[in-house]
Structures are given as structure tokens and as C-alpha cells.
Amino acid sequence: MELKMLNAQGQDAGTTSAPETVFGREYNEALVHQIVVAYQANARQGTRAQKDRTTVKHSTRKPWRQKGTGRARAGMSSSPIWRGGGRAFPNSPDENFSHKVNKKMYRAGMASILSQLARDDRIAVVDSLAVDSPKTKQLADRLKAMGLQSVLIITDDVDENLYLASRNLKHVLIVEPRYADPLSLIHYKKVIVTKPAISKLEEMWG
Numbered sequence: 777m778e779l780k781m782l783n784a785q786g787q788d789a790g791t792t793s794a795p796e797t798v799f800g801r802e803y804n805e806a807l808v809h810q811i812v813v814a815y816q817a818n819a820r821q822g823t824r825a826q827k828d829r830t831t832v833k834h835s836t837r838k839p840w841r842q843k844g845t846g847r848a849r850a851g852m853s854s855s856p857i858w859r860g861g862g863r864a865f866p867n868s869p870d871e872n873f874s875h876k877v878n879k880k881m882y883r884a885g886m887a888s889i890l891s892q893l894a895r896d897d898r899i900a901v902v903d904s905l906a907v908d909s910p911k912t913k914q915l916a917d918r919l920k921a922m923g924l925q926s927v928l929i930i931t932d933d934v935d936e937n938l939y940l941a942s943r944n945l946k947h948v949l950i951v952e953p954r955y956a957d958p959l960s961l962i963h964y965k966k967v968i969v970t971k972p973a974i975s976k977l978e979e980m981w982g
Contacts, residue, residue: 779894781901782968786922792901794894794974797982801891804884811885812958814875825869829854829862883981889961890977899967901974905931905950910940919948928964930956932972953977 777800778791794800834854842849856864877885893899907914915938919927926947931938934950942950949960953976961967969977 777894779899779901779969780897781903782922783902784918784922786924792971792974794901795978795982798887798974798978799891799894799899801884801887803892803895804888807881807885808888808958808962811877811882812962814877815957815959817873817875820873822871822873823869824867826863826866828864828866829856832860832862834861886956886958886961886981889958890967890981893961893967898965899969901969901971903971905929905938905968905970906935907937907941910937912941912944915941915948916945919945924948924966924968926965927968928956928960928966929968929970930973930977931970932976953980 777794777796779794779799781789781792783789829852832854834852836852836854839850839853840847850858853861855861890899907918919925927949929942929948929950930953931950932952934952938950942948947964949964951960953973956977
């Protein structure tokens with residue numbers, strides 16, 4: 777599999793070989809959907825809670841007598857059918873939203889995403905990406921010269937200067953291969969991978 781390479785000015789610098797096991801797979805839409813949903817679900821904390829009729833603050837006094845008023849019978853105002861009453865089936869604060877995805881499926885799903893990005897010309901390779909100082913403007917100007925706006929950069933090593941320089945760029949995310957996730961790969965318009973990071977991607981997802 778051949779991936780397009782870019783130079784420091786964002787111009788075409790030929791191609792480089794990439795492993796077929798990571799960048800040459802067929803696109804499996806159902807699998808990609810499953811791992812993206814699982815990733816989002818596993819990020820949920822499940823800390824919100826609702827009150828049922830026993831915990832909502834209402835009087836237990838009968839609102840009116842049982843018979844003779846012409847109105848429907850009512851026991852107490854904390855009933856779930858009353859406005860302001862408790863929920864019939866409330867969300868508990870310790871609810872578990874996690875989805876289980878085994879390692880083989882996750883590896884195949886990530887490789888499927890990367891393969892489709894390669895076919896759509898949304899992924900490119902650079903030799904390296906580094907900045908001399910932790911200046912946001914320096915990195916922003918470099919990415920602008922390369923024609924990159926919304927970009928996910930996967931590099932083999934994120935040093936302190938690169939991390940600090942990218943921190944305030946809204947549509948730029950720089951991660952090491954082990955922190956790349958399916959949602960980010962789909963979300964950003966362009967994915968840039970450094971050459972040393974390709975071998976790590978092959979090791980994890982090949």
C-alpha cells in the first residue's frame with residue numbers, strides 16, 4: 777500500500793510504503809459504527825440521577841377525599857402521573873453505559889477506518905513534525921503553509937514544545953499512536969502520520 781507524503785510546505789513529496797494490514801483493508805461500516813458507539817458510550821460517566829416517588833419532596837397527605845368530588849381518585853402528589861411527582865423508572869447515579877468490544881474487533885475497526893481514509897485521500901505521511909519553541913503561532917503558521925486546518929496528527933513522540941504549541945489550536949489534535957481513537961479519525965478532515973509512527977500503528981492494529 778502506498779500513502780502520499782507531504783513536505784514541510786504541504787506539497788506532494790512522492791509516496792511511501794505502508795502495511796496492507798492497516799491501510800489496505802475493506803471498509804466494514806457495521807464494525808466501524810459499533811466501535812465508535814462503544815467509544816462514546818464508554819466515555820459516559822453515568823453520574824446523573826433522578827428521584828422516584830419516595831425521594832421527591834412532597835407531602836404524603838391525600839390531596840382530596842376518595843369519593844364525592846367528581847375528580848379522579850388520588851393518593852399523594854408525589855405520584856409519577858402528577859406534575860412535579862417522582863419518576864416511575866428513574867435513572868440511577870451508578871448506571872453503567874459501557875459497551876464491550878474485544879481487541880480483535882477494535883483492531884479490525886481501526887484498520888478499516890485508516891484504510892478508508894487512505895482511499896479518500898484524507899491521510900498523508902510526513903517525515904517528522906517538531907517545533908523549536910512552545911509557540912502556538914509557530915505551529916499555526918506551519919500548518920497553514922501546509923494547507924491544514926482541521927487535522928489530527930499522529931506522531932511517534934509528542935514532546936513538550938509540540939504539546940504546548942498545539943494546545944490552543946481549536947481544530948488541531950496531536951496524539952501518539954496509542955491515544956488515537958476512532959471518533960477523532962472520523963471527525964478531523966485530514967490525518968497526518970509521521971513516518972516512525974506507521975510502524976507503531978502496524979504493531980497495534982495490524
